[in-house]
Amino acid sequence: xxxxxxxxxxxxxxxxxxxxxxxxxxxxxxxxxxxxxxxxxxxxxxxxxxxxxxxxxxxxxxxxxxxxxxxxxxxxxxxxxxxxxxxxxxxxxxxxxxxxxxxxxxxxxxxxxxxxxxxxxxxxxxxxxxxxxxxxxxxxxxxxxxxxxxxxxxxxxxxxxxxxxxxxxxxxxxxxxxxxxxxxxxxxxxxxxxxxxxxxxxxxxxxxxxxxxxxxxxxxxxxxxxxxxxxxxxxxxxxxxxxxxxxxxxxxxxxxxxxxxxxxxxxxxxxxxxxxxxxxxxxxxxxxxxxxxxxxxxxxxxxxxxxxxxxxxxxxxxxxxxxxxxxxxxxxxxxxxxxxxxxxxxxxxxxxxxxxxxxxxxxxxxxxxxxxxxxxxxxxxxxxxxxxxxxxxxxxxxxxxxxxxxxxxxxxx
Ligand SMILES: Nc1nc2c(c(=O)[nH]1)N[C@H]1C(S)=C(S)[C@@H](COP(=O)(O)O)O[C@H]1N2
Ligand SMILES: [Mo]
Numbered sequence: 001x002x003x004x005x006x007x008x009x010x011x012x013x014x015x016x017x018x019x020x021x022x023x024x025x026x027x028x029x030x031x032x033x034x035x036x037x038x039x040x041x042x043x044x045x046x047x048x049x050x051x052x053x054x055x056x057x058x059x060x061x062x063x064x065x066x067x068x069x070x071x072x073x074x075x076x077x078x079x080x081x082x083x084x085x086x087x088x089x090x091x092x093x094x095x096x097x098x099x100x101x102x103x104x105x106x107x108x109x110x111x112x113x114x115x116x117x118x119x120x121x122x123x124x125x126x127x128x129x130x131x132x133x134x135x136x137x138x139x140x141x142x143x144x145x146x147x148x149x150x151x152x153x154x155x156x157x158x159x160x161x162x163x164x165x166x167x168x169x170x171x172x173x174x175x176x177x178x179x180x181x182x183x184x185x186x187x188x189x190x191x192x193x194x195x196x197x198x199x200x201x202x203x204x205x206x207x208x209x210x211x212x213x214x215x216x217x218x219x220x221x222x223x224x225x226x227x228x229x230x231x232x233x234x235x236x237x238x239x240x241x242x243x244x245x246x247x248x249x250x251x252x253x254x255x256x257x258x259x260x261x262x263x264x265x266x267x268x269x270x271x272x273x274x275x276x277x278x279x280x281x282x283x284x285x286x287x288x289x290x291x292x293x294x295x296x297x298x299x300x301x302x303x304x305x306x307x308x309x310x311x312x313x314x315x316x317x318x319x320x321x322x323x324x325x326x327x328x329x330x331x332x333x334x335x336x337x338x339x340x341x342x343x344x345x346x347x348x349x350x351x352x353x354x355x356x357x358x359x360x361x362x363x364x365x366x367x368x369x370x371x372x373x374x375x376x377x378x379x380x381x382x383x384x385x386x387x388x389x390x391x392x393x394x395x396x397x398x399x400x401x402x403x404x405x406x407x408x409x410x411x412x413x
Contacts, residue, residue, distance in 0.1 A: 122269030124192030164399030180234030
């Protein structure tokens with residue numbers, strides 16, 4: 001076999017095949033377990049007596065990976081990346097640093113018995129796909145952000161004095177990954193998607209969220225068939241980690257986090273519009289009727305900027321190199337300006353060359369000769385579509401899509 005004649009895609013495929021093989025052999029999976037939460041795994045383990053009880057003595061975790069307090073904020077079942085933890089960690093967010101938003105808890109899924117079913121009245125030939133099937137289909141790779149609809153929510157209260165419901169994120173409910181997968185359209189075509197299809201309903205294998213059932217966010221067929229919509233099995237060149245959807249998740253670039261359904265088990269194609277909690281009582285704009293006529297369903301994320309500084313931050317007097325990132329769900333970043341006086345005047349920041357991807361983020365920096373005192377730093381971005389960050393955003397009761405310029409308190413002493 002002559003490697004010189006292989007294309008890049010074949011290399012990718014081999015790499016993922018090897019990873020799947022290694023994972024199987026490392027875990028020695030003999031029992032037929034399709035899905036187990038950590039709690040379930042612990043119970044199963046003591047029944048089988050095959051695993052040391054020590055590791056399972058404590059209460060079941062909701063998240064598998066370590067989320068140390070110098071890198072993450074704990075918010076219920078979720079973990080927010082502290083924005084200053086991105087500093088110096090490169091353009092792509094390492095899997096270990098990626099924020100986690102779990103409606104319940106991370107299920108442990110056995111890739112050997114897992115499969116993804118594509119079914120429903122909107123397909124002529126319902127099909128199931130194993131992980132090996134997905135890996136052997138044409139490979140796509142995209143660098144894109146995944147960002148929670150509620151990222152920045154705490155600024156509704158903190159900056160606009162408006163009480164809103166939901167996880168009180170600062171600005172760290174975002175990560176940029178290089179996602180590897182297969183187009184959802186490829187799977188839909190293999191299943192004989194009908195021209196009468198209307199909505200696609202991806203469903204997660206994690207626990208049901210009370211009466212709302214499994215996480216299911218409907219996606220209109222037009223969006224579902226677009227070239228950039230992936231069933232992703234890789235993050236930054238490795239298989240997805242358990243917390244981020246192993247063995248497969250949806251990647252819906254530019255759309256709010258919830259559309260990127262993790263631990264995908266089923267995609268149901270329907271010839272009727274589909275409604276679940278995730279497009280009726282959640283992820284809609286409930287607010288002033290003038291601001292949000294008809295309580296629209298959220299789709300696209302927005303534009304934001306954040307400093308790679310603790311919140312609030314303390315700095316030493318003298319020259320400080322201030323760094324941050326800005327991002328837009330609709331394009332790439334064209335301009336970032338920073339204010340050191342609470343927004344009275346702004347100075348252009350230098351965008352780091354290279355990165356600045358479409359529907360991802362741009363890294364930037366600006367020097368600051370800081371004198372002792374208390375300051376509010378602000379950063380504002382404009383994207384290549386002409387979107388700019390506003391001074392305020394209209395209230396909505398669940399605090400979605402906070403895109404306004406966010407004040408960052410800094411003490412220099
Ligand atoms: N199955 C399932 N998919 C899910 C979720 C979930 O709880 N269960 N959370 C969603 C939300 S609200 C967000 S913001 C993103 C977060 O992705 P991450 O945890 O990989 O950062 O996943 C989405 N996909
Ligand atoms: Mo989210």
